Amino acid sequence: MSLYTASSLKAELNERGWRLTPQRETILQVFQNLPKGNHLSAEDLYNELQTDGERISLSTIYRTLKLMARMGILRELELAEGHKHYELNQPYPYYHHHLICVRCNKTTEFKSDPILKIGTKTAQKEGYHLLDCQLTIHAICPTCQRSLMPV
Amino acid sequence: MSLYTASSLKAELNERGWRLTPQRETILQVFQNLPKGNHLSAEDLYNELQTDGERISLSTIYRTLKLMARMGILRELELAEGHKHYELNQPYPYYHHHLICVRCNKTTEFKSDPILKIGTKTAQKEGYHLLDCQLTIHAICPTCQRSLMPV
DNA sequence: CTGTAGATTGTGTATCCTTCTCAATAAAGA
């Protein structure tokens, strides 16, 4: 579930009657080469690819991100306002969670085994197949608490 | 932090140089009268108000929802695709979390004290003022697992 | 290796949700 190669991706796609395309392979690679803790929006990914000389349309990017998120290959993060971010969906011990300042959008990652256990158990109990499990904490960071900045 | 009255809302607004308006009061009331476990999108709220004969513009609704979420009065939920839902932000023991099927969007609520403790502790440790803390589990429900529906 | 069905792509367009603009209005405090 964690380290996809072109062929394991292909296998998983074909299993459902879908196809491996160069675009999908390329996109997966970008995420696999991404330093841990980084995440990309659709547009980030588009720009990244442009820089690398890859020409993949925005439509395909959106389609692929959604597809891979639903397959469980990527995890979809709701960090900042207005758009989603994606990162490789690491297996169990690598899930992490986010502490987000609702004023300045600063985000801090953290891990927690107990949360993972609870998430896994909850899904299992209901007969769900777990794809992703993230704790999102909305809060106000120390800096913003001190500032008189409007909410 | 939980049961706002018109005057406590006013106090909290005025403290920051803001004002209590009939619109804000009305919107708060709608959420306070909402059965526990229900949540409204901006548009839901708009329709609800229309039905009640209240005429509040969509602009104001969006502005107010965001304002109240940032004040910690409402909590912002990322349940289905494409739009946010809001509900009254209950104090500590009433926080709840969501198990969501990524295919059919069915959502199930659940509670967990350990998660709350972890969330509180995490925010505290970083000096953040906690507003909200929610575990979101993305998974595939039993029904969708059985169906051959495309991902 | 070749042919075929149908999944996928790219382009442009459409749609949805949300924010912005700005003049008119109204709340707060003096």
Added chain:
DNA sequence: TCTTTATTGAGAAGGATACACAATCTACAG
């Protein structure tokens, strides 16, 4: 009661994402 200025409403603008469809390419059977 008056003044300041936050807030509202209406419509327009914006941004992210989805869609339509013809052209293309993958997977698989033969």
